[in-house]
Amino acid sequence: MTAGAADVELRAAGAALAAECARYAGMGWMRGTSGNLSVVLGRDPLRLAVTTSGKDKGELTDDDVVVVDGHGRTDDPVKVPSAEAGLHGRIAAVAGAGAVVHVHALAPVLAAEFWPDGVELRDLEMLKGFGRADHDVVTIPVAPNSQDMGVLGDAFEAGFRPDVPALLVARHGVYAWGADLRQARHRLECLEWLLRFKVETRRDSR
Numbered sequence: 001m002t003a004g005a006a007d008v009e010l011r012a013a014g015a016a017l018a019a020e021c022a023r024y025a026g027m028g029w030m031r032g033t034s035g036n037l038s039v040v041l042g043r044d045p046l047r048l049a050v051t052t053s054g055k056d057k058g059e060l061t062d063d064d065v066v067v068v069d070g071h072g073r074t075d076d077p078v079k080v081p082s083a084e085a086g087l088h089g090r091i092a093a094v095a096g097a098g099a100v101v102h103v104h105a106l107a108p109v110l111a112a113e114f115w116p117d118g119v120e121l122r123d124l125e126m127l128k129g130f131g132r133a134d135h136d137v138v139t140i141p142v143a144p145n146s147q148d149m150g151v152l153g154d155a156f157e158a159g160f161r162p163d164v165p166a167l168l169v170a171r172h173g174v175y176a177w178g179a180d181l182r183q184a185r186h187r188l189e190c191l192e193w194l195l196r197f198k199v200e201t202r203r204d205s206r
């Protein structure tokens with residue numbers, strides 16, 4: 001690919017990421033500068049376009065994007081990728097995802113707090129929106145929080161199941177993924193609803 005074509009490709013990815021971030025910010029899921037999104041640009045070797053660090057996610061432009069490798073590293077001399085880009089790379093590699101989204105929505109963090117060994121979902125119509133049948137029993141894995149992406153990546157892989165495209169990170173947020181940004185968003189939206197239902201209908205143990 002020529003430098004010009006690569007730039008056009010990256011700008012297109014940046015525009016798509018900015019549009020998705022604006023939607024998530026509007027939902028209150030990317031408060032402050034939190035959260036990060038990525039799309040896979042190529043697989044051999046793995047390359048991802050990921051949102052840059054420290055920007056208001058409701059105000060991104062198509063330039064607020066940087067290319068990283070499968071470990072979240074960039075050779076860009078200026079732009080700084082999200083500190084969590086390494087986990088995006090790990091998820092893209094292990095799950096075969098084409099897009100990974102990470103937000104700091106509240107319900108997933110509350111659910112991880114109540115069920116630190118995994119959040120079991122069942123008998124809910126909305127499971128269909130997560131890519132499962134409504135009668136399936138689906139357990140969303142929970143990983144302890146870490147800012148070491150190697151540690152977090154190992155925890156992700158330990159709990160990974162190909163039919164559960166999401167990970168909760170305790171006291172932090174949620175990752176979801178799919179073939180593209182649209183599928184990842186649909187899964188995340190439905191998962192957030194499912195987790196909110198789960199939290200709000202839990203039996204008080206006091």
Ligand SMILES: [Zn+2]
Pocket residue numbers: 034035084102103104172173
């Ligand atoms: Zn985060």
